Amino acid sequence: MHTSTTVENPQGAMHTGDGDIIIHVGAPAQDSGRRAFRRSFADDQLSRLRRVLVAPGNMGNARAMLADTGSVILDGAPGTGRTSAARVLLREYHHGTGVFHELLPGEQDELALHDPALVESGDQLLLDLSAADETRWAAARAGLPALRKAVHEQHAHLVVVMPHGGHLDPDLQYYRVEIGQPPGLSVLRRHLREHGVPYEQYSRADDVVTEFLHDRRPMREIAHFADLVRRAREAARPEEGFAHWCAAARNAQTDRRSEVGTLVSGLREAPQRALLITVAMLHGAHADIIHRASDLLLSTLGSPPEAALLLQQKDLAERLGEISAGITPSGHVRFKELDYDSAVRAHFWDHMPDLRPHLGRWAARTVDLTDPHLTMAVRDGLVQRLAGQYLRTGRGEGLASLAEGWGSGPPSRTRGEAAVHALTCGLDDPAQGRGFRERIYQWCANRQLKGDFPQVLVQVCADVLASSHPDQALLRLYYLAQRHGDTTRALEALCDLVESSRRLRRRLLDRLARSGPSPADLVVFLHNCDPAPLTEPAGTSRALVQEGGVQQSLSTCWRAVLTGLPRNAWQPHAERWFHHVAANPGDRAELLLDLLVGAAQQCGARRGAVFASLYASARDAERSAPGDPALATGTTALLLSKISAAQALGLTEPSTDSARGPRS
Incomplete structure (x- = not known):
């Protein structure tokens, strides 16, 4: 068994000289069985890059x-x-x-x-x-x-x-x-090794390889050639070796537009062309899927298959022969020539533009099919190939609209995954990634979203965008959590992202406090005010709670919470602060009490009632505090002394050193 990387179009997975390795992988939809891969995807991608880089x-x-x-x-x-x-x-x-x-x-x-x-x-x-x-x-x-x-x-x-x-x-x-360009032969061999090609194969001199590397090739072209060799190896007969694979890879690089045009002009019947398109879009899929999807394309175009007697119809093998394709011993359908499917897709996309919107509807219907042979990889391959045509021709807006339509329709897990994968392809495209990031921002911040599309955007932001652009993911998840409070997924994803970085937590707190926090903002705040990360120093840096800007943000948000929400909404979060102070005596933890008291002090005419609520919450927290009860009691006493000082009552600060222990 050997690993592989599919290169289907210029935006596919390859080692490029001007960019990184771009691996189009469908992001996991919630509850779909796919693992969340924000960190693992980025790590795997970079780990592979280290292996192939000369x-x-x-x-x-x-x-x-x-x-x-x-x-x-x-x-x-x-x-x-x-x-x-x-x-x-x-x-x-x-x-x-x-x-x-x-x-x-x-x-x-x-x-x-x-x-x-x-x-x-x-x-x-x-x-x-x-x-x-x-x-x-x-x-x-x-x-x-x-x-x-x-x-x-x-x-x-x-x-x-x-x-x-x-x-x-x-x-x-x-x-x-x-930096200078590494030796082309070394780069090719490194990629072949990563693809699982045995060393004894690629270590031999080969005329095709020598000719290919004679000119100074960009890294992306060498990576693409290596992938073609890998694919030729997978399709070859047992007796065909490295020289045959390289020759097939070289032939796949030739311009086949004229050849495909001639084939299409000879296929005058709709079922023939539907089958040709289906094989190109689902290349390598099982014959059962090809048959069903071909019929589905005809019905999508308004030309359902003829209801002729089954035994009078051409069988699938004969029909595939008419389009230069065949069925492998394992039952999968492939064109006889390597990379022929790319040329077929480009031909129909370029020369039959009226077909394009129908392909989007057909793809959505196809991914919804129920068949054991319609695996996740097959669905992802279909979406990636369709997305590749939009991106190849600079039609990012069309791909974005297609993904929005897939995610906004009736609930469908497979269509939601397809929408995530389509947007992933757009984000990964070097030329149009910025446009997709802007579109996602507009959706999250300004658009009314329908159906499950908010969940699609949550998945894209959390598992794709955050892997390389965490600040942009933070902002977009914030808007989704703020504007779509009927679901907890955006809030959960936002909290998970903030946990990964002090800088992101600081930015979120600043965003929440920048203008008068809305009720939705207060919910976001309460789920992101965990006292532990606020008081933990990172390396030689101060703890977040010791930074003036963070203190101002926390005070602003707590004041809005204490005046705008009922006590039962904020009490569990205040109790976590009290418990943390009790368990971690010291100046940093005590700052938490100062912030709570300072926020209450700004509550105007209601400050007396707010102070009373804080004190009552601290007393309640004593009953649920882990550890030594005396520490919790001391925390309540310390809070009371700070409240008294804020109200200028002049009460003497209680002696709590014995209960609280030494300060750090």
Whole structure:
């Protein structure tokens, strides 16, 4: 058994010189049996990247610069693997602290590069400007000194990929490392090894490989060729070896548009063309699925199959022969020529534009089919191939509308998964990813969403967007939790994301306190005010609760909670604060009491009643507090003394040292 990576179109999974490995994987729908993969997906992706990357020239110097200074600016010609090298460099500093974060200056709600809040302790930051124009590069250069300073102070790591040949200020030249292209043969062999091709096969000299590598090839083309070899191997007969696989891969790179056009012009009947399209869209699926989906395409187009006697119809094998396809011994349908399916898809998409909207409806009906052969991989493959045509032709808006339609219709787990996968393909597309991030923002923040589409967006934000753009995921999940309070999934995903980073928790608290918190905001706040992460210091940094900005946010939100919600809504959360203070005596924990009292002090005419409610809640918390009851009693007494001081009653602070223990 060997691993494989499917490359179906230019946006498919490949090792590129200008970007990372892009693996289109459907994100898991809730309760679908798929594992949530936000962290594992990103880690797996980066781990595979490390395995296939052949270190480019000067990689050692780049690694040394990053280790010595915390930042490095990579330069290099397109196709040398600049961004792949950047990701691998950052992966080496992923040790459980901080998060990986791809910086996107200028996008919706992204912090400026000079904003110190952009960096948290141990973060791994990628600023990929390899394709930036001069205006964007100049703006980024202006913010780099401040960004580097924040990275140094937070013991984080930053890799900048600059546009090749771009101007670099003298004070940044020291950090620039130009990488060179690695040997093409080594890159090809590394990919073949990852695909499971035996060493004794690819270690031999081969004329096709020599000819292919004669010209200087970008990394993405070498990766694509290796994947074609892998696919040729899977389709080959036992007696056909490496030379045959390479020849098939070379032939698959030829332009087949004319050949496919000739085939289609000879197929005049609708069932023939429906079968051809179906095989191209479901290439490699079981024959039973091909048969059912072909009939389904005809009915979607308003031309149901003829009700002729079964024994008078051509059998599937004969019909497949008419379109240069066949059935493998395992019962799966493939074209006889490698990568022929890509040419067929492109032909119908380009030359029959009226067919496009029907393909979306047909795909939705197909993924809903019930058949043991219609596996998750087959469904994902169908969605990815359809998405590939939208993206190949620059029709991202059409793909986004298609995904919205799939998720907004009658409840369907498979259609919801298809919508998630379609949006994942859009987000992963190098040319149109930014447009999809903006569309998702508009959906979350401003649009009225129907059906299960909010859940689709929750899944995309939590399990796809958060893996590389956690700040953008945070904002979008916040809006979903705020505007779709009828479900807890957005709130749960938001809380899970905030748990991964102090910086994200700080940003959420700031967002909640920025303007008068709404009732929905208060629900979000109460689920994200866990006292433990607020009082735990990270490395040499202060605890969040010791930061002035965080204190202001907490005070603002608690004041809104104490005045805007009934006691039974906030008491369980206040009790957690009291329990934490009792179990963790010290200045940081005591700040929690100061914040509660300070928030109550701002409640105007109601402050007396609020103080009384806080005291009553502290007394109630004594009964449920774990550990020594005396510590809980001491916490209540300390709270009362702070309330008394706030009300200027002049009461003497009770002696609680014996109950509370020494301060830390």
